[in-house]
């Protein structure tokens with residue numbers, strides 16, 4: 096079908112809207128039919144085949160969601176774009192979850208964007224009409240951030256929705272069990288948004304005591320509390336024009352929740368000890384592995400904050416619900432460390448038979464360990480660890496429990512876990528750069544999990560431990576870049592001044 100033959104249906108009771116689209120789209124070579132109510136829409140659907148329908152969410156005799164269902168049942172290849180006002184954006188997002196192609200916010204101010212959206216929808220509709228699968232428009236962005244989506248339909252649907260809402264400046268709430276990839280998804284949304292060139296800053300609301308988190312988020316004025324020797328900018332300032340991920344939002348204390356609500360409502364906040372409101376333009380993505388609706392019932396989470404954050408909710412399925420993706424993900428983690436290694440079919444079957452309570456993080460750890468242990472060119476069941484040697488019916492173990500000991504002949508790392516491997520310099524010496532990097536990232540993740548659990552159990556981590564780990568990270572970066580502050584700051588994702596200040600605070604020597 097050529098573009099000139101494409102029919103577009105506009106359903107809106109506002110005559111001006113119909114006229115606007117008729118003019119715009121006729122000029123672009125489309126044929127346009129308009130309808131002001133349900134009977135007219137039904138008659139049009141009876142008479143013609145449409146590539147795209149633009150449907151107003153609110154109509155006098157019906158609503159956009161009902162019309163979406165009718166259109167999709169009668170003309171499945173017709174893509175539906177929902178037209179909505181700001182107050183009904185949430186319903187428009189629901190429509191997308193039900194199969195709408197996108198939504199368009201009224202009043203229309205960016206004609207180019209509208210034309211492009213309709214063109215994309217018409218293209219997707221044409222592909223669907225031919226019965227072939229539309230290429231995944233999000234694939235390139237996903238690859239760019241190392242996000243493996245897999246093939247399972249619920250995951251693909253969720254990512255497709257994430258990609259479409261990425262471009263809209265609305266809050267997103269990501270829900271998923273631990274290790275399902277909430278942070279990776281947030282990075283993907285940032286990379287697919289117009290803010291991609293700006294900072295993406297994740298902050299774990301459960302990992303720091305309240306006063307530290309408050310100062311981390313909002314910054315502080317000089318003299319705000321003992322030890323505040325300098326004014327310091329917080330993440331809401333540093334992430335300006337970018338995206339902020341509030342991870343483990345369910346762990347935020349009531350005081351932090353109030354302050355977050357204020358920034359989300361007004362776009363303004365005050366530094367700790369400050370008196371002047373500061374403006375910020377930050378897109379907030381929140382992530383949680385707890386049921387926030389339950390937390391609201393238990394009065395540990397504010398309902399008003401929940402509604403602010405939950406404009407779009409994305410639920411990541413747990414790994415056990417997407418068995419078909421396990422081979423692809425396992426291979427991804429192996430290839431990250433060693434491109435020449437393959438997985439044996441039996442090993443793949445064992446991986447698919449396991450329940451993965453620690454989800455993708457646990458899979459990544461099992462695969463990294465297998466790569467370290469494997470001395471040949473194929474990963475076999477014995478490289479996967481004790482749980483898997485017992486076969487697919489093995490009871491599932493938690494990611495935090497140590498793996499049962501097993502003996503892998505011919506390997507000096509036999510039966511050891513990550514921490515033990517790191518204790519032995521001799522073992523580490525034998526590993527390559529990628530393997531070492533992978534282990535370091537697993538250890539960092541372990542630390543972050545540990546802190547989150549301590550926080551949940553109300554155990555205050557000794558501050559010097561946090562300070563030490565910060566000092567270690569900075570020292571590492573400085574060594575790596577031969578003492579070059581600019582390069583080290585860039586690698587750490589902080590400003591040069593912040594690095595100077597931190598070095599001073601932590602009494603680290605400069606060059």
Ligand SMILES: Nc1ncnc2c1ncn2[C@@H]1O[C@H](COP(=O)(O)OP(=O)(O)OP(=O)(O)O)[C@@H](O)[C@H]1O
Nearest residue numbers: 241242243272273274275276277278279384455456
């Ligand atoms: N789809 C994916 N593709 C590639 N890597 C992934 C994917 N999902 C998760 N990972 C990897 O698994 C690990 C855990 O992911 P991530 O930190 O995003 O999970 P999370 O759900 O935010 O965890 P938590 O609930 O503990 O905060 C990371 O190393 C990440 O790179």
